Amino acid sequence: DxxxxxxxxxDGWTRVYLYGEGGELLRPLSPEGTEVGFVAGxxxxxxxxxxxxxxxxxxxxxxxxxxVPLSGGEPQALVAGPFFDDLEFDATFAHFWTVRMxxxxxxxxxxxxxxxTLLRELWSTAEVAREAGWRAPEQFAAKxxxxxxxxxxxxxxxxxxxxxxxxxxxxEIYLGPFxxxxxxxxxxRLQALADLGFVVVMxxxxxxxxxxxxxGDAFFGEYGQHEIADHAAVLRQLGSERPYxxxxxxxxxxxxxxxxxxxxAMLLEPELYRVGVAGAPxxxxxxxxxxxxPYLGCFxxxxxxxxxxxxxxxxxxxxxxxxxxxHGTSDDDVPFAETIRLLTALTEAGKEYDLAVFPEGxxxxxxxxxxxxxxxxxxxxxxxxxxxxxx
Numbered sequence: 391d392x393x394x395x396x397x398x399x400x401d402g403w404t405r406v407y408l409y410g411e412g413g414e415l416l417r418p419l420s421p422e423g424t425e426v427g428f429v430a431g432x433x434x435x436x437x438x439x440x441x442x443x444x445x446x447x448x449x450x451x452x453x454x455x456x457x458v459p460l461s462g463g464e465p466q467a468l469v470a471g472p473f474f475d476d477l478e479f480d481a482t483f484a485h486f487w488t489v490r491m492x493x494x495x496x497x498x499x500x501x502x503x504x505x506x507t508l509l510r511e512l513w514s515t516a517e518v519a520r521e522a523g524w525r526a527p528e529q530f531a532a533k534x535x536x537x538x539x540x541x542x543x544x545x546x547x548x549x550x551x552x553x554x555x556x557x558x559x560x561x562e563i564y565l566g567p568f569x570x571x572x573x574x575x576x577x578x579r580l581q582a583l584a585d586l587g588f589v590v591v592m593x594x595x596x597x598x599x600x601x602x603x604x605x606g607d608a609f610f611g612e613y614g615q616h617e618i619a620d621h622a623a624v625l626r627q628l629g630s631e632r633p634y635x636x637x638x639x640x641x642x643x644x645x646x647x648x649x650x651x652x653x654x655a656m657l658l659e660p661e662l663y664r665v666g667v668a669g670a671p672x673x674x675x676x677x678x679x680x681x682x683x684p685y686l687g688c689f690x691x692x693x694x695x696x697x698x699x700x701x702x703x704x705x706x707x708x709x710x711x712x713x714x715x716x717h718g719t720s721d722d723d724v725p726f727a728e729t730i731r732l733l734t735a736l737t738e739a740g741k742e743y744d745l746a747v748f749p750e751g752x753x754x755x756x757x758x759x760x761x762x763x764x765x766x767x768x769x770x771x772x773x774x775x776x777x778x779x780x781x
Contacts, residue, residue, distance in 0.1 A: 391434065393460075395419075397426065402603045406441060408460060419458050421465060425602055427453050427474075433483040433504075437461050440486075440504075442474060450601045451542060451572060451594075455488070455506070468506030479504065487512065493544055493577075494526035523549070525581070532627045534596055535619040539605075543572055543593030543624065546584035548779075553632075557589045558639035558776035561625060561663075565617055565644070565651030567609075567685045570600040583643075586769055587778050589635050591628065595620035597685075611693075613685045614654060614675060614700025621651075622659045637662065639776045643768060645669035646724055646753065649715075653702040653732070660710035665775040667714045667768045670721055670753055673728040675700040706735035712775045714744040716764060718751020744771070 392411025397404060404426045408416045419439050420426050427442035437460050442453040445467070452472035458465040475489040475497060483504050491497040499513040528545040548557070562580055564571040572594045584590040594600075595617050596608035609616045629637040642663045644652045649671025656666040675682050676690050676697045683689065690697045698704055713736075717729040729745075736743050746767050748760050755764050 393434075395429065395432070395439070397429070399603045404602075406439065408439075417462055419460070419465075420456070425450075425600060427600075430455060430474075430477050431479040431483060431486070432460075433479075434460065436483055436504075438483070438504075440468075440479070442471070442477075444600065449542075451570065452492075457504075466506075469502060469508075485509070493529050496524065525549070527577070527581070530628065532593070532624040535616075535623040539596060541593055541595055541620060541624055543591060544577070544580075545628070546577075546580050546590040548584045548587055548589075551634075552779075553634045555634060555779045555781055556636040557587065557634055557779045558641065558772070559625065559629070559635050559637065560588045560590050560641040560643055560772060560776070561621065561655070562590060562592045562648075563621065563642055563644040563651035563655065564646075564648040565614070565654065566647035567597045567606070567613060568599060568681075570594050570598050583769065586773060588641075588772065588776070589632075591625065593621060593624045595624070610685060611687045611696060612699060613682060614650070617651070618654045618658045621655065622662050625662065636780070639664065641665040641667070641772050641776050643667045643772070644671075647672055649724075650702070652713075656711055656713055657702060657705045657708045660708055664711040665713075665772060666711065667716070667771055669716050669755075669764070669768075670718065670724045671702075671715065671728065671732065672724055673702050673732045674704075677725075677728060677731075703731055703735035706732070706741065707739035709736060709739070709741040709743075712742075712744070712771070714746065714767070714771045716746040716748070716755075716767065718748040718753065718755055718760070720750045720756075721753045723753035 394409050396407045406419045406426055408419050410416050425444040430440040432439055438457050439460055440457045443456050444450055445454050446452055454467050455469040456465045471490055472492040477488040479486040487501050489497050489499050496515040496519040500511050501509045531540045531542050534541050572592055580590050597617055599606050629635040640663055642652050642655045649668035652666040652668035653671055655663040672678050686696050715729055717726055719726050748755055751760050755761055
């Protein structure tokens with residue numbers, strides 16, 4: 391009928407607003423202080439907007455399916471996710487089906503009425519997961535470097551875990567400010583890494599999405615300079631509370647902006663992070679202007695020190711641990727030239743490094759043989775330089 395929806399963070403939270411066909415604001419549809427995940431459906435005839443929102447401050451990444459009258463009124467909570475992998479309404483908005491899951495809840499497919507009444511479970515992976523020996527990771531909260539802000543993450547332990555032993559630790563990192571990395575669904579790859587004899591940790595530090603604009607803009611204009619302090623603070627807190635985590639043997643693993651995170655961790659916190667594997671790493675911010683300028687708020691010509699503050703070649707001389715860089719030569723997202731810049735800086739600083747090159751590999755590394763080799767090199771590097779659990 392000419393009306394349209396607009397999603398905005400104008401008041402500090404991702405909210406949905408309803409506009410008239412002439413562009414006039416009619417009303418906000420989601421309440422202040424709650425973060426909207428996605429619009430699940432618009433039933434204009436029935437006068438309903440369906441959307442997901444994060445309404446529990448204690449569990450800021452859990453989603454709830456909500457609905458609210460387009461004509462105005464209070465929103466109704468229909469179904470608690472905690473995470474919706476998929477959600478689809480039928481053409482008449484009489485029913486919807488969804489795949490729900492959580493870090494400790496294998497995926498389940500269910501059919502609901504549009505008012506949130508569960509009709510039946512259509513399919514579940516719970517029995518298969520149990521038979522396969524699947525184990526849920528620990529969900530934790532720890533303080534950021536400011537000692538105040540709660541950060542949330544996942545912790546994976548290996549099969550046959552014995553808390554009386556000391557395990558090397560690997561942090562899986564992704565430093566892109568435009569995403570939330572902590573998965574609320576079972577992550578088989580990280581469990582497989584843990585099963586080699588590691589404690590694996592993943593955490594969303596400040597400057598990531600999903601918890602309001604203040605949290606997401608914590609380091610606006612200073613990207614790359616402060617995030618690692620949060621990650622390090624979490625690891626140190628976890629280690630102080632869990633004696634089985636050996637913080638003398640900490641590794642960090644990441645790809646793309648995760649590779650950038652590996653470099654920042656190894657260079658800014660060398661006394662904590664001893665071994666790193668950086669896949670297709672972004673290196674210097676001035677070469678990634680399109681993807682990073684929105685989080686810096688200026689052009690390199692206007693604020694060269696801002697871009698230099700997030701540069702890894704500028705602090706390459708701080709490398710103290712073992713670093714493996716892996717990159718495809720045909721990467722059209724993070725050019726292979728980034729790795730060459732890093733190698734040049736490390737060589738000039740007299741620092742040792744290890745390198746694996748994937749001929750004609752794209753940003754996803756490509757070919758199945760490349761991916762298998764990548765996994766084997768990455769895991770082998772951590773096994774060699776972090777070692778096995780000790781008594």
